[in-house]
Amino acid sequence: MPDGSMSGRIGQSPVRVDGRAKVTGAAHYASDMAVPNPAWAWLVTSAIARGRIAAIDEAAARAVPGVLDILTHRSMRGEVGDAGFFAGGGYAGSTIRPLQDDRVRHDGEIVAIVLAEGLEQAREAAYRLRIDYAEETPAAGFGSEGAELVSAREASGGSFEDPGVGDADAAFAGAAIRVAADYATPTQHHNPIELFTTTAQWEDGRLTVFEGSQYVHGLKNGLAAQLGLDPAMVRVESPYIGGAFGSRGSLTQRTALIAVAARRLNRPVKLVATRDQGFTIASYRAETRQHVKLGADTDGRLVALVHEGTEVTSRPDPYKVAGTQTTSRIYACPNIRTRVSLLHADRNTPGFMRSPPELPYMFALESAMDELAHAAGLDPIELRRRNDTMREPIKGLPWTSRSLMPCFDRGAAAFGWAERNPAPRSMREGDWLVGWGCATTIYPTHLGAATARVTLTPDGRARVQTAAHEIGTGTYTVVAQAAAEGLGLPLGKVLVEMGDSDLPPAPVSGGSNVTASVCTVVMQACEQIRARLAAAATEGPLQGRDPATLRLLDGALRAPDGAAEPLAAAMARAANGAIEVYAENIPEGLPPDSLKKLYQGKQALGGGLEGKQHVMAAFGAEFVEVRVHSRTAELRVPRILGAFAAGRIVNPRTARSQLMGGLIWGIGSALHEATEIDRRTARYVNDNIAEYLIPVNADVPQVEVLFVEEEERTANPLGIKGLGELGNVGTNAAIANAVFHATGKRVRELPIRIESVL
Amino acid sequence: MTPPNRDLGRRGLLGAGAATAALPLPSGPTQAAVPPQQRPDMTLTLRINGKAHPLTLAPRVTLLDALREHLALIGAKKGCDQGQCGACTVLIDGHRVLSCLTLAATAEGREITTIEGLAGPDGALHPMQQAFLEQDAFQCGYCTPGQILSAIGCVREGHAERPEDIREYMSGNLCRCAAYPNIVAAIEQAKPRMERA
Ligand code: FES
Ligand code: FES
DSSP, rough: OOOOOOOOOTTTTOOOOTHHHHHHHHOBBBBSOOOOOOOOEEEOSSSSSSSEEEEOOOOOOHHHHHHEEETTTOOOOSSOOOOBBGGTTSSSSSOTTTSSSSHHHOOTEEEEEEEEEEEHHHHHHHHOEEEEEEEOOOSTTOOOTOOEEEEEHTTTTTTOOOOEEOOOHHHHHOOOOEEEEEEEEEOOOOOOOSOOOEEEEEEEEEEEOOOSSOOOHHHHHHHHHHHHHOOEEEEESSSSSOOOTTTTTTOHHHHHHHHHHHHHHHHHHHHOOOOHHHHHHSBBBBOOOEEEEEEEETTTTEEEEEEEEEEEEESSSOOEEEEEEEESSSOOOOEEEEEEEEEOOOOOOOOOSSTTTTTHHHHHHHHHHHHHHHHHHHOOHHHHEEEEEEOOOOOOBSSOOHHHHHHHHHHHHHHHHHGGOSTOOOOETTTTTEEEEEEHHHHHOOOEEEEEEEEEEETEEEEEEOOOOOOSSSSHHHHHHHHHHHTTTTTTGGEOSSOOOOOOOOOSTTTTTTHHHHHHHHHHHHHHHHHHHHHHSGGGTTTTTTTGGEEEETTTOOOTSEEEEEEHHHHHHHSSSSSEEEEEOOTSSSOOOOOHHHHHHHOOOTTOOSSSOOOOOEEEEEEEEEEETTOOOOOEEEEEEEEOOOOOOOOOOHHHHHHOOOOHHHHHHIIEEEEEEEEETEEOOOOSSSTSSSOOOGSSSEEEEEEEEOOOOHHHHSSSOOTTTTTTTTTTHHHHHHHHHHOOOOOOOOSOOOHOOO | OOOOOOTTTTTTHHHHTTHTTTTTOOOSSTGGGGGGGGGEEEEEEEEEETEEEEEEEEETHHHIIIIISSOOOOOOOOSSSSSSOOEEEEEEEEEEGGGGGEEEGGGTTEEEGGGGSOTTTTTOOOHHHHHHHHTOOOSSSSSHHHHHHHHHHHHTOOOSSSSHHHHHHHTTSSOOOOOOOHHHHHHHHHHHHHHOO
């Protein structure tokens, strides 16, 4: 559990309150939680992407000593029901339900679960299970016969509208300067270092699941729906999560299956899925193809913007990210047309991966902006300045705050941008071609309904309980800081409990909403406590003071004139012992049923770019230097710099880490990461973390993060904008633009590798 | 660079022939004929963090699974189980080793150090742990035990003289949260303190 004794109010940089647990090995992740005498589960996943299971021979597997049972579609008896697709108001990240019939719908679908006394026995038996398939020709995605293209609008039943304004095609035709190009982004997998694990345990009809989750209330309610249980009978514990990045946000298929296995064996069951299985039993970032057209007048002012994108998804699920919602709103432009389409193929269902809409779509837009700058003979920063706007162009709504150009100016100065020779291939050091590129980054400011319970005891300690999640973002720490601020206590006196569905619900740890959503409600709870103490201070040192002016600070209730009463004495007047309060908050602009939905574990965030009065987002500017070897085309990023404005920064230390990690994610996405698929078999090829390349320490020599001060008054009372997904959005284009500057070659397909620039 | 794995590979026990014969398995004429997975459990004693732990294990159990599933030493993490991520790194006789590629049986008679064994009896953190904490050299913390043990090994090997060396010799430990620059800073902070200690 979190500890720490340093002071750390909002805006200060205490070390993480859970840091000691993490550096001593005391932090318990899901598969570290002890359960009595667990049986082990091992998944068997399909070796084909489309077809039927023709035969299963269990004999050799069952002969392995220690094997307890084997679950297949033949032995499952409809025990797992439908929890509905999350985007349609349900819980599941995929509506594909393994082990329900003999169909195989994608590579690596769960087709059997072996249960045994020990993990070695379960593994061995899984390898001995023989499955014969009746294979059908699968469609892998783009260019595959049998893949079905539908418009996102159609797929959504009309609830999704492609944003647009004016007549973009006519305006483009008449524009003085025009660029038009196609872009492509690959399949990518989150690959958190913690594997996908589930431990299920039944006690007196009550199910406890230990599983790394970005939304314990969603998982709990989804499981209850699948298993036909009262949600009160399900508990999800997830105190620490070994990275998530979106992969643990929605209910996945394995959990209910492991719960069924545990019920059948009448004994806890533990699953640690393998790394390669993780590529197909959870979600991933969908592959896209995009087309962008930009038209500008001779000054570089945009007159037309067209952005079309197509995203691969599974057969049944209309999952989309539709980043045109963002790219159509960033720059001033009177004529905009967008269109998003989905390509249904024989793939597992994609899902949220860090900055889901923005990452692929901003790669295309910000690459095209660089192409436009080049065509117009303008500095790329100057082009953004000429198209900067305090109103988004689709509905004309104001941004609550926007510091894009201050970010560019701060970043450019720190990077030394003025030294850049704009001509491609003009900068060189020995055998290395040097290129400098930049791009805009943006992430919408989302908010969710949230609840929290705060207990203050007379000895000056506080306990905060809220079912938020620690996925590496520093949530234990920032929530503790909010309570320390609200109650005037040292950070070390605040204990935060999270990651447990028995706690008051907090929203999904997605969309970078949690710091804003949860700190807000915790501050409200603290305010209730302050108000109670202040109302009771009618005698003693604070007699006669206006209760509204009393503040909790440094362990005392204090009046503006300096009069003060120690906390214990103030509490003795107000309560007989501890004071416990519960607070719930629906952020402004969210529908009144948001709390109900939160208690039901539904995903319902607001804010961002969907507001009716205004739009809100954090912005930044990213700068990179690339070096491309003139003979071998080896590509390096010796330095990267981001300048970001995200309202009030609760903890600059952890915020910097988030943004730094985001920038490095951007390097990975631009230069390393792609899940390769065999187009004939629709199967993943490099499903391990030696061949799916993620950045290693040697790939990132120098990363610099700058904060640009920004006052946000509207989004939430604390003025916080989320930033966990801000760092990696602009990086892809910044690197591609730098590669163009270095080599004169425009690479429009990620990742950029040696062969792209040869 | 992957941390050196020396001769403690899985192949030692699961492979055929000569390598198997050298290991402390129950001996007997039938051994060659019995597939490794069906060999009876063996008893062994592992010395971990200065304490002896008697164990009865199947010969194919890895050191990582022995630590986590048989001894409740969950600080060592499983991130791939195939030598690709470094999350399972422990020290054996002071050298960094991937415990997922090491059979528990081959670690008998050696001194094993896990993350649980680094802090002093009074709870004082090892200089490397302290530096990771102060430099915010982690986010989710899952790779962290492996990073810290690998970092200690890196310093002891003399591979922490320059930041370029640290980056190279720490590249066998993946961090998906990408705390890399802070990890380098932590090692630079801890190195002189380790050398003084
Ligand atoms: S778990 Fe051992 S290297 Fe990944
Ligand atoms: S801290 Fe999350 S993987 Fe390294």
